[in-house]
Amino acid sequence: MNFKVVFLSLILITPVFSDTGNATKPVDSSKFKDVKLKILKVIRSAKSGNAESQLKLGMILTKGTWLKEDKKKAIEWWHKAAEQGNVKAQLLLGTVYLDGERVKKDL
Numbered sequence: 001m002n003f004k005v006v007f008l009s010l011i012l013i014t015p016v017f018s019d020t021g022n023a024t025k026p027v028d029s030s031k032f033k034d035v036k037l038k039i040l041k042v043i044r045s046a047k048s049g050n051a052e053s054q055l056k057l058g059m060i061l062t063k064g065t066w067l068k069e070d071k072k073k074a075i076e077w078w079h080k081a082a083e084q085g086n087v088k089a090q091l092l093l094g095t096v097y098l099d100g101e102r103v104k105k106d107l
Contacts, residue, residue: 039066046077054081055089071101 039060045053054077060067061074075096081089 035066046080049080049084051081051084051086051089054078054084055086055092058089058092 042053042056042060046057058074058077058081061070061077063069075093078089078092078096082093
């Protein structure tokens with residue numbers, strides 16, 4: 001019985017770890033440096049009042065890919081961009097308020 005459990009476990013786990021060849025390749029650090037510089041540029045531009053950068057920073061914060069996910073701050077950045085007339089930010093805010101995501105639902 002114990003042998004069957006171990007055997008079945010190995011059969012089920014093997015496909016998950018079968019493609020470990022890519023995991024040993026070195027990571028291209030220049031790619032991370034480029035992304036870091038681009039994100040810093042977006043942050044500086046957003047803080048200086050650029051509506052398009054505020055929209056982008058909100059998107060980055062929503063995804064949580066390169067910065068820690070923070071939907072509350074993302075909404076704040078979208079609000080700043082929407083106040084300047086950025087239509088995409090206005091649409092995103094509309095969906096946020098419609099869904100009641102991180103804000104009080106407001107139809």
